[in-house]
Each structure stands twice: as structure tokens, then as C-alpha cells.
Amino acid sequence: MEKKITVIGAGNVGSTVAQEIARLDLVKEVVMIDMKTGIAEGKALDQWQTSPILNFESRLVGVTNDYSLTRDSSVVVITAGVPRKPGMSRDDLILTNAVIVKEVTEKAVEYSPDAIFIVVSNPLDVMTYAAYLTAKKSPNKVFGMAGILDTARYRTFLANALNISPKDIQALLLGSHGDTMVPLKRYTTVSGIPVTDLLEEDVLDKIIERTRKGGGEIINHLGTSAWYAPGAAVANMVEAIIRDQRRVFPVCAYLNGEYGLNDIYLGVPCIIGKNGIESIITLNLNEAEKKLLVESAKSVKATMDVLDEMKLF
Secondary structure, X not given: OEEEEEEEOOOHHHHHHHHHHHHOOOEEEEEEEEOOOOHXXXXXXXXXXXXXXXXXXXXXXXXXXXXXHHOOOOEEEEOOXXXXXXXXXXXXHHHHHHHHHHHHHHHHHHHOOOOEEEEOOOOHHHHHHHHHHHHOOOHHHEEEOOHHHHHHHHHHHHHHHHOOOHHHEEOOXXXXXXXXXEEOHHHOEEOOEEHHHOOOHHHHHHHHHHHHOHHHHHHHHHOOXXXXXXXXXXXXXXXXXXXXXXEEEEEEEEXXXXXXXXXXXXXXXXXXXXXXXXXXXXXXXXXXXXXXXXHHHHHHHHHHHHHHHHOOO
């Protein structure tokens, strides 16, 4: 059994990530760290006390800003940052969250230089880029969680429309974690049946649009970002790494020529295993899909340019 996984940030997302990982019994210890005194300690203690009830053994430990306790982590999950508020775009978060992600990545790398880093902080694509620039690691070891969450929303909405189990729906999307994401109708099936055989195009288009706005819909209800589905999505990725499952997931990965795109972090299907991103899968897109992906890439690149202009790195 691996020794340790660290989750940076003990807010709604971070604490859910820590709990979901612990319940999988992947490692001996899950360390949750936060800058606010007592928050990580209190939540970790509460979560650890569920272990006899939920039947897991991974020890949950909380700590305030002492990164020495994260030493030799196999995986570091970064959830730190300010969550979106109603009416706030992901781009609005850049100035605040880039500084936070840079600081926590520097501290985590100092104690866990060989760790694989998964970024969850928003705006996702550019914060993953920020962590990559800071960590100075191979890009296969610094990537972001987005596509698993987005496809989960897509599959859930499809299950509602079709009145079937979400277990039987397979889906894929590309592009940014945001309004320009690219759900792929051609790669959406229900137990192998093309979804286009089961739903009218206008209904499917409405579901796709709802998926693009999925995060905002939850923010409008709660006044803050989602955490249950993101937490479960991260745990999926961590499990694939620790158990070397070689799962195929859409993740925010660094592209260097794939899909004709260079020097950009964008959502694409990847094989995830013990080395992080084992390989990027390049799909044979049609012209319409290529156009949407290019538009999504332009949007992300503009955000990355904003970060570059800040000259933090």
C-alpha cells in the first residue's frame, strides 16, 4: 500500500476529496492541509471517526500550513483557492487563485518532488498551467480534473431525459472546463447505442448547453461551487494512479502537437496510470468538432495569456 496522499485545501471540495479517497483505502494516510487554523484538523478528525462505520483504514490527518507532514506524498491534489460566486466567471478568479496555486505548489513540491499533481482549483485550465509552471515537472505529472465531472453531468442529464440508469451511458467531451467545452455527440452512447438514435437533436442540444452551464447552475442554487461530484471525480483519478488501472478519462492535459494544438492545457481523453498521464488519445474529429475544439482552445489560450502577463513565473 502506498504511504500518503495530500489534499491541499479543506473547503467543501478538498474535504470531500479527502473523504472519498480515504474510503477507497488506497493509502495508509490522507493528509488534508489548509491555511485556516483548525479547519483541516477538525474535518479530518470528524472524517476519521467515520472509519469504523464506513469500514476503511486510510488514516485522515488534518494540518494547518505545515507542509512537512505532506512529505513523500504519491499524489498531491490542489483544491485551494477562492470559489466562484454568483455572477462571477472563471476568468475573474485568475488574479487571486494563481497566487494561491503558485504558493501551495511550491511548498508541496519541496516535500514531495516525485508526486503527481492533480489540480482542481478554478479557472481549471489556467490553474493547471500555473501549477505546471511552478512545479517544473514533466506535464504527464501535472494535470487537471475537469472532464470526468463534466461528462458525469452530461450523463446524468441524459439519464434523466431517457429515464434510464446513468450506468449505461458512455460519453466524452473535449476542450475547456467552462462554457466552451465540447461534448461529442458521436462518442455518446447508451450501452453501445448512439444517443442520436434515442433523442431528438434539439433535446440533445439543450442537454449539451445545460452541461456547459452545469457549474453555474449549481452556483445559482447554492451560492458556491459544487463539491460532491468534483470530489468523487478526483477520487476516480487518484485510484487510477495508485492502482495503475490505466483508465481512460478526459482530463486537462498539456498538449504539444496533439489535435494540432501546442503549449496549452486543454481537456482531452487520456490513459491514466501509475505515471500519471500514460498517453494522450487523439480522436479522429470531423470538421465541425475540430472547429469547436479550436474555439475552445482560443478561449483557454486567452486566459493563459492573462496569466503570462502577470509575470508570476
